[in-house]
Amino acid sequence: MKLETVIGLEVHVELSTQSKLFCGCSTAFGAPVNAHVCPVCLGMPGTLPVLNRKVPEYAMAVALALHCTIPPLTRFDRKNYFYPDNPQNYQISQLFLPIGTNGWLDTGAGKRVRIHELHMEEDAGKLVHAEDGSGSLVDHNRAGVPLIEIVTEPDMRSAEEVLDFLTELRSRILYLGVSDCRLQEGSMRADVNLSLREKGSDALGTRTEMKNLASFTAIRRAISAEAQRQEALLSAGEAVEQETRRFDEDSGKTLLMRGKETIRDYRYFPEPDLPPLRIDEEWIGSIRSRQPEFRGEKKERFRTQYAIGDKEIGILTEDPHLAELFEETAALSADAGKASNWLLGETLRLMKEEGIEAKDLRFSAGNLAELIRMTKQGEVSSTAAKEIFARMFENNADPHACMEELGLRQQSDADVIRGICEKVLAENPDAVADYRAGKDRALGFLVGQGMKASGGRADPGLLRECMKELL
């Protein structure tokens, strides 16, 4: 019996609004414990949630990017369960009238994954367990941070397809600018629902759910481990139980979290503290008009518009901020090739060194374009240009000012260069003799000495020509 893996996803994405879903507290990551809390997000008696209008706007932007239908009326519901990271012991979520339904997304490999729904909900706080086992404390900074949950149909058949889907989803959300989608910080988390069935069958097997996988590697490994586990069960004639499992990174295995018998009854009902939200065509239209050109379309356009390679286009379009910087620099410098080289070379290298992202880059396209022009016109050498760029990368320094300040203007004055050459030849009679004896390598040495004597500023081409002439 040939088995097929069937996978559906529930992806939680933390939206990057300034304030929480139902109160004015900041959503910033990494603040001291319980610094971003107020009576509302602590669920204190008598307080009420008030919707942050940015959240449905961000959610609708994603829903449109996933080709979902947006209903004229959406509403929040309460999901009731007891857990101390949840200050009210209910989560405000959406069940009956989610903000997006019936969408789809094509992966880069051309696979279409249907979207069942997209809904808004609030995040919970975090339990902090004392290491000595003396007790647990709750940090509510994350309580009330807005999330969207994207639920797919069980359309994926392999870890590859899952990762392709997540890559495309992540790219769209990054392009929309509504989340930073950092898996390691938990701003994007995926639950994987996986079952096996006989290949060719239409029926779905019993599925298990794996919760909160926090990296693409973990997702890939978890899928493989869980598929193997289920296959072993089925081939031994045993049944797969519907249960919630978690992936243990150390052992590489999935472990039971909650069995079927403890499936919770969440007792959902419409949230009475929030009036239904009416969404008219005008509102949807204004959000639709702000949809960006997504990566696939951008790549296509770059191919026809710029003379750079597919590999370069691929990297440049990974991050919309980088793509934008590239386009501006290319336009201002009229040299797409050089613009691409600077961004994919020095820029990425320094970004990696400093651990920053394209949206945090400080230098302007104008300054980079100017540096490109200065290099091309021989005002600075390529070595000096890197030094200037490092300054620009720091604080968007003006390349001209840098050049002057660092004394890096390239020496192209024929008389000055001639003077350097004469001096070098006079000081290195052996090398001169070697060259004249037919040893071409000696020229390289002499040019090197000339560059050194000029403090690296001499135009290397001019120097070489002059040296040859004198010899």
Next chain:
Amino acid sequence: MKIPEKWKGIEEDGALALAGRIARRELSVREAVEDALARISERDGRVRAFLCVDRDGALRRAEELQERIDRGEDAGLLAGVPLAVKDNICTAGMRTGCASRILEGFVPPYDATAVEKLRSAGAVILGKTNMDEFGMGSTTEYSAYGKTKNPLNEEHVPGGSSGGSAAAVAANMCAFALGSDTGGSVRQPASHCGVVGVKPSYGRVSRFGLVAYASSLEQIGVLARNVSDAAAVLELISGRDARDAGSLNEKAGYTGALSGNARGLRIGLLEDCFTEGLSDAVGCRIREAAEAFRAAGAQVESCVLPGSEHMLAVYYTIAMAEASSNLGRYDGVKYGYRSPEYADLKELVERSRSEGFGPEVKRRILLGTYVLSAGCYEEYYHKALVLRQRIREAYDEAFSSYDLLLGPVSPTTAPKLGEAIRDPQTARLADLYTVGANLAGIPAISVPCGFDGKGLPVGLQLQAPYLREDLLFRAAHAHEMIRGNEAWEKKDEA
């Protein structure tokens, strides 16, 4: 205490009249507040309307206000008027515990919006009043801190759940009080204590700071000595509040509607209220009131409200469902009562809730959990939502013919202490006339309209279309004018 001879004390004045005396400096704020405090000292040992009295705070506030008045500043519409606040309405720095052990020791750092508005209008908060735990009950006997007695007859209950507030007004321990009304909890105790009680349209008053029992049904309401006071206070606490998404931006101008004139009002007398459950005395007083309206030039006709037989079932299903979720937050983890003994988290939550909640609250949480559980939702909760919509439509239909609906507040006058506790199921049936207004979100008022043979007060209920508090107050005020101070006079005889 130096009180001018011409002033007999709080019983002589309503809130507005008292504010007038203070503004004219016929009376100092301190004198007004001390009078209220003196009455609390005299009577509250027996009546037990208050769960806490902040004497020092009230007197300090009195001094501040007096200074402002002496400097000729505008200290607010209710400057110096003492009030009482139900224990489920948040008061910054003052206990707010819903008369429940589970909230023991809880002092909110914030005011309810209604409280904030009253403070800035110069009103002086005396303390917090007793209630049925979390508003669940109609006699104020389900309080974790003792029963309140009806000041008109201490063998009887004051009604509930805002029984402490109603008793405090009736016993002249304050000029007016805030209550909350989820299914009649302002109107019914007002009726039992012979004061005016108004529940506004849903969304009229911000619910921010009202500790939730059944969010889609409840509103903060006013208990007062007369209709003008109730209208003035409601107008003051009304309005859009950024902290309550359900609050309305409707203009609230009802004090101008108090013409004393009932001529031309179309009043529907709810005939289906006159069933065997209704006591003779209450039935008689309501028919007399109808006659009085007719004599004053109103058109009074009999009418029925189809579907009213379902109201109680629909009300309790929705109220208990919402309560089961709203009360989830009391888990012993963050504030309030925590059981002293527990082995783990599960036990901490279970024990704290088992020990912290009283019997009626537990019953309602359990029933509410049941009606929302898988398999029951469709059969109970969803059905209740559908019927709730039909009830709204029945009201709409009735209001296409009438400006107001007239009927009783409660089938009987105040029962004796202990009766309701013995039979909670029957006690819940007593809410049948009041829950309709909560289900439909419309405004309703209870106004004194006489007494039964034992001298216990009877209240009539008027219900008006959504956001038509102006009609409600106009009719209630006209009734008050027609009947004069009969209610208060008879009480003195009794």
